[in-house]
Amino acid sequence: xxxxTIPLAVGCCAPSEAATGAGCCGAPEDAPFPAGxxxxxxxxxxxxxxEGRAASAGCCSGPTAADxxxxxxxxxAEDRAALPEGANLGLGCGNPLAHAALASGETVLDLxxxxxxxxFLAARAVGPAGxxxxxxxxxxxxxxxRANAAKHGAANVEFRLxxxxxxxxxxxxxxxxxxxxxxxxxxxxPRVFRxxxxxxxxxGRMLVSDLVLEREVGxxxxxxxxxxxxxxxxxxxxxxxxxxxxxxxxTAVEVVEERPYRVGADLLPAGSPxxxxxxxxxxxxxxAVKP
Numbered sequence: 001x002x003x004x005t006i007p008l009a010v011g012c013c014a015p016s017e018a019a020t021g022a023g024c025c026g027a028p029e030d031a032p033f034p035a036g037x038x039x040x041x042x043x044x045x046x047x048x049x050x051e052g053r054a055a056s057a058g059c060c061s062g063p064t065a066a067d068x069x070x071x072x073x074x075x076x077a078e079d080r081a082a083l084p085e086g087a088n089l090g091l092g093c094g095n096p097l098a099h100a101a102l103a104s105g106e107t108v109l110d111l112x113x114x115x116x117x118x119x120f121l122a123a124r125a126v127g128p129a130g131x132x133x134x135x136x137x138x139x140x141x142x143x144x145x146r147a148n149a150a151k152h153g154a155a156n157v158e159f160r161l162x163x164x165x166x167x168x169x170x171x172x173x174x175x176x177x178x179x180x181x182x183x184x185x186x187x188x189x190p191r192v193f194r195x196x197x198x199x200x201x202x203x204g205r206m207l208v209s210d211l212v213l214e215r216e217v218g219x220x221x222x223x224x225x226x227x228x229x230x231x232x233x234x235x236x237x238x239x240x241x242x243x244x245x246x247x248x249x250x251t252a253v254e255v256v257e258e259r260p261y262r263v264g265a266d267l268l269p270a271g272s273p274x275x276x277x278x279x280x281x282x283x284x285x286x287x288a289v290k291p
Contacts, residue, residue: 093181094209105129106175112182116145193248212238250288
């Protein structure tokens with residue numbers, strides 16, 4: 001299984017700081033692009049994957065077969081077999097549904113849904129009485145996901161174009177929010193978690209699979225566009241990540257599963273700062289509840 005890497009996202013920046021790239025939260029002012037351009041970079045890279053112009057652009061990318069990637073990050077054989085052709089692009093860092101405990105009739109929202117892999121699996125779990133909404137900011141991904149849904153006959157799944165910092169979803173309208181290795185790409189993580197809280201019904205739950213850092217990484221990693229798009233440099237420190245969820249208003253915040261993460265590290269030059277950065281990375285699944 002292989003993956004590329006990314007520069008640290010400035011998730012604790014205020015929106016005004018993120019828009020100017022002012023080097024908040026210790027992010028370097030000489031970064032290769034302003035924080036305000038993060039979305040454009042991510043949209044272009046993942047759009048290329050969706051359109052087949054690149055083998056992969058980020059989390060869990062590389063020459064390894066996409067099905068092998070799913071197996072390595074926790075998807076069962078029956079899950080992999082149930083996916084429509086074209087939904088698995090070999091992206092992600094875990095299986096957020098493994099601890100989501102979805103029930104028949106629930107409404108599920110997937111932040112950064114890509115080609116729809118977790119949406120289609122969630123749709124099976126919630127059944128015809130349930131509903132699944134995927135939101136992605138990359139038009140090519142949304143187009144591909146909608147085509148997959150049409151081919152798969154997934155009548156209880158829909159895909160919407162939008163940013164996870166500004167969800168096109170009504171207040172208190174979903175039971176469960178999931179996400180798979182996407183929030184680390186956001187330049188405004190606090191807003192993402194506030195939006196997730198807003199759309200959840202009281203008592204609703206969030207289960208996200210993401211990458212966190214156990215220690216800070218160096219400026220070489222922070223300045224790497226590839227390390228940003230690959231989900232490593234965009235990761236927050238573990239304590240900061242959990243604090244952002246609590247600060248948004250969630251309760252019962254807990255890491256329910258974790259594992260070391262070195263996807264693609266062996267493809268990087270030995271002794272390089274980028275390769276060393278993987279020693280600081282952990283893949284976590286975090287669960288939280290809206291009061």
